[in-house]
Amino acid sequence: MLCSQCKAIDPHNADTTSASLKDAKWLDQYPDFPALKASELNGCEFCGQLRHAMLHKYSDAEIAKFEDNFDESVQSTWSSTKWNGDVEIYSGQFVGKGVPTYRDHSQKQTFDDWLLPDMCHLYFTFRPYPPRQLDQGIPSYYNWRICFDLYTEPVRRRLPSAETLSSTNVKAILGWLDVCSKKHTGCRQETPGPLPTRVIDVGPADGFQHPKLYVAAGQPSPYMALSHCWGKPTETQVPRITRTLSGNLKDMVSAIPLDSLPQNFQDAIVTVRVLGLRYLWIDALCIVQDSRKDWEMEAARMGEYYGSAYLTLAATSAKASIDGFLARSPWPWPTISMPCHAQDSSIGHEKIHFRYQPEPSEYSRIDAIDESVWNTRAWTYQERLLSNRILHFALDRLFWECRTMEGSEENEPPRESAYHTPWMATKAEGRQSLVYPDEAGFDNRYERWYRLVSSYSQRELSYESDVLPALSGLAHAFHKVYTDQDRYIAGLWQADIFRGLLWMTKDSSQATRPSVYRAPSWSWASVKGEVDWPSRTIARHCHYNYAIQLLEAQTETGPGGVLGAVTGGMIKLLGKYQRLDKVVRPPIWEAVVRFRFDLVSADVVIGNGAFDIDSEIQADAIWMLQIEVQGPGDSSFPYHPSGLLLKQVDGAELRFSRIGYCALDEEYIGFFDNIEPKELCLV
Numbered sequence: 001m002l003c004s005q006c007k008a009i010d011p012h013n014a015d016t017t018s019a020s021l022k023d024a025k026w027l028d029q030y031p032d033f034p035a036l037k038a039s040e041l042n043g044c045e046f047c048g049q050l051r052h053a054m055l056h057k058y059s060d061a062e063i064a065k066f067e068d069n070f071d072e073s074v075q076s077t078w079s080s081t082k083w084n085g086d087v088e089i090y091s092g093q094f095v096g097k098g099v100p101t102y103r104d105h106s107q108k109q110t111f112d113d114w115l116l117p118d119m120c121h122l123y124f125t126f127r128p129y130p131p132r133q134l135d136q137g138i139p140s141y142y143n144w145r146i147c148f149d150l151y152t153e154p155v156r157r158r159l160p161s162a163e164t165l166s167s168t169n170v171k172a173i174l175g176w177l178d179v180c181s182k183k184h185t186g187c188r189q190e191t192p193g194p195l196p197t198r199v200i201d202v203g204p205a206d207g208f209q210h211p212k213l214y215v216a217a218g219q220p221s222p223y224m225a226l227s228h229c230w231g232k233p234t235e236t237q238v239p240r241i242t243r244t245l246s247g248n249l250k251d252m253v254s255a256i257p258l259d260s261l262p263q264n265f266q267d268a269i270v271t272v273r274v275l276g277l278r279y280l281w282i283d284a285l286c287i288v289q290d291s292r293k294d295w296e297m298e299a300a301r302m303g304e305y306y307g308s309a310y311l312t313l314a315a316t317s318a319k320a321s322i323d324g325f326l327a328r329s330p331w332p333w334p335t336i337s338m339p340c341h342a343q344d345s346s347i348g349h350e351k352i353h354f355r356y357q358p359e360p361s362e363y364s365r366i367d368a369i370d371e372s373v374w375n376t377r378a379w380t381y382q383e384r385l386l387s388n389r390i391l392h393f394a395l396d397r398l399f400w401e402c403r404t405m406e407g408s409e410e411n412e413p414p415r416e417s418a419y420h421t422p423w424m425a426t427k428a429e430g431r432q433s434l435v436y437p438d439e440a441g442f443d444n445r446y447e448r449w450y451r452l453v454s455s456y457s458q459r460e461l462s463y464e465s466d467v468l469p470a471l472s473g474l475a476h477a478f479h480k481v482y483t484d485q486d487r488y489i490a491g492l493w494q495a496d497i498f499r500g501l502l503w504m505t506k507d508s509s510q511a512t513r514p515s516v517y518r519a520p521s522w523s524w525a526s527v528k529g530e531v532d533w534p535s536r537t538i539a540r541h542c543h544y545n546y547a548i549q550l551l552e553a554q555t556e557t558g559p560g561g562v563l564g565a566v567t568g569g570m571i572k573l574l575g576k577y578q579r580l581d582k583v584v585r586p587p588i589w590e591a592v593v594r595f596r597f598d599l600v601s602a603d604v605v606i607g608n609g610a611f612d613i614d615s616e617i618q619a620d621a622i623w624m625l626q627i628e629v630q631g632p633g634d635s636s637f638p639y640h641p642s643g644l645l646l647k648q649v650d651g652a653e654l655r656f657s658r659i660g661y662c663a664l665d666e667e668y669i670g671f672f673d674n675i676e677p678k679e680l681c682l683v
Contacts, residue, residue, distance in 0.1 A: 001043035002338060009046065009122070010340055011352070014094055021092035027129060030085040031055070045336050046354070050089070050124060053146045053333075053356045088129035094150070095121040120157070122148045122354060148354040151410070152340060158411045159335065159353055160397040164326045165274050169398060169409060173275060173391060176400045176407055177311065180389050184404040187388050193308040194218040197298060198244075198286040199279040200256070202269045210255040211269050213244065213285060223279035225309040226268045227383040227390070229374050230284070230462065231320020241265075241321045243289045252285065263324030264315045267393075270326065271313055281305055284321070293559050296469070300560035302379075303386050303473015312387035314380075317395045319373045325393035331355060368394035378459040378466065382473040385452075446496040449478055450503075450533040453491065453524060457531045464514040465565060467525045472563040479563075489553050490523040490566045497553070497571070498546040498627055499533070502642050504594065504610060504661045506530040511613045520555075520569040521657035522644075522682045527612055534642070534661075547629045547672070548575035551679065570683045576672040577625040577646065577680060583609060583618075599624060599662055606671055609645050609662035616659055622647060624662055625680070626672045640664060646682070655681050 002009075005026065014021050028035040033051045040048030127143035151159045161169050180187050195216035203209035230241065241262045244252050258266055265282055272280045283302070288294040306312055315325040333356040340352035369392050374380055384390060389402035400407035456471055468491055475488055486493050492500035503524045505511040511529030519525035556568035583597045595608035597617075607624075611617050628641040645660035664671060 002046055003039050003042065003044040005039075006044055006046040007338070009092065009338065009354075011094055012340070019094040021094075026089040028087050028089065030087050033087075045334070046338075049148075049334065049336055049354070049356055050146065053148075053358075054126060054144070056356075057146065057358060058144050086129040087126050089124055089126055091123070091125040093123050093125075095123055120150060121357070122150050124148075147357045149357045151353040151355070152351070158409075159355075160409050162328065162330070164328055164393065164398070165271065170274060172407075172409065172411075173398070173400075176391075176402075177275075177389070180402045180404065181310075184402060186403045189308070189310075189388065192220045192222045192310070194220050195223055195279060196281050196286060196301070196305045199223055199281050200269065200285055201278060202272045202280055203278075205273045205276070207258075207270075207273065210257055211280075212255050213249075213252040214279070215253065216279075221279060222277060222310040223281055224268075224272050224275075224277055224311045224313055225281040225306050225383075225387070226264070226283075226313050226315065227306070227374070227380050227387075228264050228268075228282075228315040228318060229320055229377055229380070231318075231322065232462070241284060243284045244287065245290045246288055247290075249288060256285070262321035264318055264321045267315070267324050267326040268313050275311075277310065281309065296558050296560040296564055299466075299469045300472050300476075300564050303382055303476050306383050306473065307386040307388065307477070309387060310389075312383065312390040314374065314384070314390050314392045316369055316372050316374045316392040316399075318393075328396055331396070368392070368397070369399060376460050378456065378461045378470040381456050381459055382471060386473050386477060445482060446493060446499065447533075449493065450500075452478075454530070454532045457524065457529070464528065465516050465518050467514075467518050468566055469560060469564050472560065475563045487553070488562050489571075490519045490555050490569050491525045492523060494550070494553055497550055498548060501644060501658075502627060502661065503531045503533050505612050506532055506594075508594075508596075508611055508614045512615070513613060517567065519566050520571075520683055521659070522571060523566075523569070525566075526658075529613075545629050547626050548573055549677075570681055572679065572681050573625075574677050574679055575625055575627075576675045576677050577623050578672065578675055580620075580622050580624055582620050583622055583645075595663065601671070604668075605665070606668040607640070607662055607664040609660050611645070611660040612658070618647070618659075622659070623656065625656075629669075640666065641669060646680075649683060654679060655683060657683055 009021065011019075026035060033054065036047045036051035040051060124146045125143045126146070151157050163169075182188065195218065197216065199214050199216050200211050201214040202211045242256075242260055242265070258269065261269075265285070268280055268282065272278075287298040315323075317323075318325045336354045337351055338354075369375060372394070375384075384401075387401075389400070392399040392401065398409040452474060453471075456474075461467060461470065471491070475491075479486065479488060486495045488494075489497070501522055505527055507529065511527050513526070514528050524531045550571065551574055552570075552572040554570050555562065555566050558565050558567060578601070580599055580601055581603070582600045584600060585597055594610050597609045597611070598605040599607045599609050609624075623646040625644045625646055626641070627643045640663040642661065642663045644658050645662050646656040647659050649655045649657050
């Protein structure tokens with residue numbers, strides 16, 4: 001039942017330019033809202049929901065805060081010293097895609113064409129009444145907003161199902177798969193590729209047969225892959241999730257009781273059965289976890305496994321393997337339904353549903369996926385990027401991603417995918433999209449790699465030694481698409497090695513060295529912390545040449561090959577380097593400035609530097625290695641050619657390790673002119 005005021009909450013009663021409801025105003029009294037309460041007692045569901053939403057979202061303390069936001073001189077102009085609790089509910093506005101749903105007046109469309117398909121939310125705004133006045137009678141814009149998620153039936157945005165694998169959702173998933181596999185040229189696989197070395201045979205759909213480990217030996221067949229967070233064991237959990245080990249390998253091939261598996265694995269097996277496939281790849285079960293050789297060999301193929309999977313199942317909402325991703329908690333707030341009277345008689349009467357949303361963006365695609373724990377893990381970075389198509393199991397809804405489009409359980413109109421890297425679609429398409437010279441002809445193809453690494457370096461690893469293996473699938477894809485004549489060395493590419501060396505830690509106060517060796521000092525992988533390449537932004541304006549030669553590059557690798565873990569490495573260079581007198585921190589500096597140190601030679605500050613890790617700061621015995629000299633480009637752009645800060649290793653004259661990044665001031669660009677190039681070795 002609805003009161004007369006709430007019956008007017010219909011999109012067709014909204015203003016045609018601002019999408020605001022006409023004459024949507026109430027007066028009431030905080031904190032009990034007696035007018036809304038009386039209407040609720042008389043049977044109006046929406047008034048009750050609005051009242052409870054306001055009481056839920058805004059505490060007394062939060063509402064009282066706004067009084068302190070005004071200067072005393074402004075408060076003295078108010079009719080009363082303190083707010084007496086009168087409020088006005090003065091605005092109801094329909095919002096689509098995070099912004100008001102304004103009409104495009106250049107197109108002749110009905111209301112149903114332009115507003116209903118785009119609607120996501122309905123906002124109501126509360127404010128003190130009468131509105132507080134600032135100086136010169138300007139109204140206060142301080143207010144409180146209550147958001148309702150909005151859904152329409154039958155053909156537009158629909159309510160998420162109470163069950164993850166409801167018949168409606170299964171139909172939607174199969175529909176996405178059918179369209180993607182048949183019509184998306186950038187996604188589809190003409191024939192199933194070979195199965196991974198081992199897969200889980202999930203058994204028939206009826207579930208009367210235990211799943212088991214199947215040694216596939218390259219047999220061609222479609223399969224699904226699970227992307228998930230292992231999670232860390234706690235005192236209340238089993239110490240280890242079920243894994244395949246050398247000692248239980250035969251048992252796993254015979255049968256794996258479903259209830260012996262963590263909930264994520266059980267849910268994945270159930271999903272594969274429901275969707276009609278037979279095989280599933282899960283890292284913990286399909287790699288022999290206590291065999292270093294098997295792990296390194298299979299880890300090197302993980303990018304291929306996700307890239308070849310018919311569908312990747314992402315346990316996006318699960319923080320650990322024991323959490324599961326199929327169970328849904330009932331929404332704690334009731335859903336209110338009311339008729340929506342379409343102006344177009346061919347559409348007829350629809351239903352519109354409102355559901356209070358405490359955090360309007362909490363369950364958007366961005367927050368449900370990109371801000372999930374799953375998306376903070378290093379391994380899931382390449383799993384997401386390399387998958388042809390991926391189904392996200394978020395907290396209360398499904399999201400679809402493939403290389404062509406995005407979709408959601410809410411039946412929103414499909415849109416072009418914003419996440420997947422286009423150069424992975426096909427080699428021909430990739431070469432075209434990967435290389436995009438700018439106006440001056442600068443070929444920035446390797447910028448793609450530096451962007452990938454910068455994003456990847458923000459993510460977390462349970463095992464520090466995995467830093468390069470967890471990126472090996474992307475390295476393989478990058479190498480296959482563009483750099484097939486190049487050489488991968490400890491996270492960098494030899495053909496662009498000099499620019500590759502010019503990385504910086506984003507925050508040297510937070511960066512640390514890993515507890516185990518995982519890369520030479522000149523590789524970004526030698527530090528724990530976010531890195532980036534400052535020269536990427538400079539390069540478009542001021543093109544550099546390099547005053548250095550690469551004489552030799554070596555890395556020592558394990559069974560995973562050159563794309564996997566590194567156990568040692570060096571590069572031998574011919575370049576100009578000079579010992580600095582000292583490195584000093586200026587008396588006045590800002591914490592946000594990354595170049596925190598002055599480089600001093602002959603009592604003159606010749607440039608600035610930044611240490612990779614603050615705990616390794618030292619004042620003397622530091623060398624500066626020249627990497628860049630200016631080439632043709634925009635001479636008006638500030639010129640600060642970059643290099644590296646080095647220290648000697650074990651007192652060896654020609655053996656150095658990297659400890660930082662530096663740049664010369666423009667007036668000292670000739671600092672290295674009279675220095676002869678010499679050989680040196682970086683380790």
